[in-house]
Amino acid sequence: MMVGVARITMDFYGNDRSSKKHKLIEELCKDIRKKYNISALEVGEFDDPEKCVLGFAAIIPETWSTETASTFVQKICQTIDETAFARVTSEDWDLLEHGTPQGT
Helix, strand or coil, rough: EEEEEEEEEEECCCCHHHHHHHHHHHHHHHHHHHHHCEEEEEEECCCCCEEEEEEEEECCCCCCCHHHHHHHHHHHHHHHHHHCCEEEEEEEEEEEECCCCCCC
8 A cells, every 4th residue: 555645835925814824725625635535634834824734645555556646646736736725835745655464
């Protein structure tokens, strides 16, 4: 099994209300969770109203190739970039391989 993980930093230039940022990022996370069946959450810069950091994790079946898994994670990042309320300034993602279960 593989796990796709990402940390995406966004610039919400000109926003002066953290509550507005939290509401919008929660809506974005909800949409991404529903569309891709993944975990997504605000993971940093909670008190800065102009900066948003979103993290996500996707469990990827062991039947998928590494190329397919990479494409899936990139597609999630692209969707965030295209639908986010703020400008994506950096994205850092990776695929983590998990060994076979003990006793097999």
